[in-house]
Amino acid sequence: MAIRSVQPISTLDLPELAPYRTMRLQAEHRRQRIFVAEGEKVVRRLIESDLGVVSVLLPTQWLEALRPLLERRPENLPVYTADKPVLEQLTGYSMYQGLLAIGRVPAMPTLAEVLAATSPPRLLVALDELANAENLGAVVRNCVAFGTQALLVGETCSSPYLRRAVRGSMGTVFRLPVIETDSLVAALAQLRAAGVRSVAAHPLANRCPLAQTQLAGDCCLVLGNEGHGLSPAVLAACDACAAIPMAAGVDSLNVGSAAAVFLYETCRQRGRM
Numbered sequence: 001m002a003i004r005s006v007q008p009i010s011t012l013d014l015p016e017l018a019p020y021r022t023m024r025l026q027a028e029h030r031r032q033r034i035f036v037a038e039g040e041k042v043v044r045r046l047i048e049s050d051l052g053v054v055s056v057l058l059p060t061q062w063l064e065a066l067r068p069l070l071e072r073r074p075e076n077l078p079v080y081t082a083d084k085p086v087l088e089q090l091t092g093y094s095m096y097q098g099l100l101a102i103g104r105v106p107a108m109p110t111l112a113e114v115l116a117a118t119s120p121p122r123l124l125v126a127l128d129e130l131a132n133a134e135n136l137g138a139v140v141r142n143c144v145a146f147g148t149q150a151l152l153v154g155e156t157c158s159s160p161y162l163r164r165a166v167r168g169s170m171g172t173v174f175r176l177p178v179i180e181t182d183s184l185v186a187a188l189a190q191l192r193a194a195g196v197r198s199v200a201a202h203p204l205a206n207r208c209p210l211a212q213t214q215l216a217g218d219c220c221l222v223l224g225n226e227g228h229g230l231s232p233a234v235l236a237a238c239d240a241c242a243a244i245p246m247a248a249g250v251d252s253l254n255v256g257s258a259a260a261v262f263l264y265e266t267c268r269q270r271g272r273m
Contacts, residue, residue, distance in 0.1 A: 006079045008080075045174055052103065056080070062098075114177055121216060127154055130226075133158055136168065150177040159180070196218040201223045208241050226255050
C-alpha cells in the first residue's frame with residue numbers, strides 16, 4: 001500500500017492538523033478516541049502495531065527512514081512534513097526528534113473476554129486513582145516487560161492513552177490489552193468469582209511482606225495513588241495486601257518502581273526469573 005500523500009506544510013492551520021493543534025485538550029481526544037504518539041520510538045512502534053493510524057507529522061529528513069514502514073500500513077496514510085520549528089509550536093518546547101502521529105484508541109476488551117482468552121497462571125494489574133500520566137506510562141511499560149496479560153483502569157484513574165502516558169510507556173501500551181472499568185470494585189468482585197486473587201500493594205501491610213505473599217496462582221496486582229494509596233472501597237475489595245520491605249524512614253516507592261518490584265516477585269514465584 002502506498003502512502004496516500006506526502007504534504008509539506010509551513011503552517012499548522014490545515015483542518016486535517018486539528019488533532020495536533022489540540023494535543024493538550026485530552027477530553028476532546030478522548031471523545032474522538034484518538035491519541036498522540038510522540039518521539040521516534042513511539043511513532044515507529046505505533047506504525048508497526050495493529051492499531052489504526054490517522055496521520056503522521058514529521059521532519060522531512062525522517063520520511064525516507066520511515067517510508068518502508070509507512071507503506072506497509074493498511075490505510076492510505078496521509079503524511080505531513082515540516083521543519084522542526086513548526087513542530088515545536090505544537091509542543092511548546094524543543095523537540096530532539098520532532099516526530100508525531102495520531103493513533104486510534106483500540107476497541108477495549110471486556111474482563112470476561114480477557115479471562116476467556118488467557119491461560120493460568122493469569123497475571124493482571126489494576127490501577128486505582130492514578131493521576132500522573134508519566135507514572136501511568138511507567139506502570140504500563142513494566143506490565144509489558146513482565147508479561148502482564150491485561151491492565152484494568154479504574155473509573156478514577158487517568159487514561160493510559162494520554163500523550164505523556166503513551167510517551168512514558170515508550171509505546172508498549174500498543175501491546176497491552178486495556179480494560180476501562182465503570183467500577184473497579186465490581187471488576188475485582190468479578191475476578192474473585194473467576195478464581196483470580198486480587199493483591200493490594202499497601203505500604204501499611206507490615207505483617208504481609210511481598211516475598212511471603214502467594215502470587216504463583218491467578219492474581220491481579222492492585223496499585224493506587226502515590227499520595228494516599230488505594231481508596232478504602234478498593235482496598236476492601238482485595239483478597240490480600242502486601243508491602244515491599246523498606247529501610248526506616250522511607251514509607252513508599254514511586255508507583256512505577258513499586259509495580260516493577262511486585263511484577264518481578266510474581267514472575268520469580270512462577271519460575272520465570
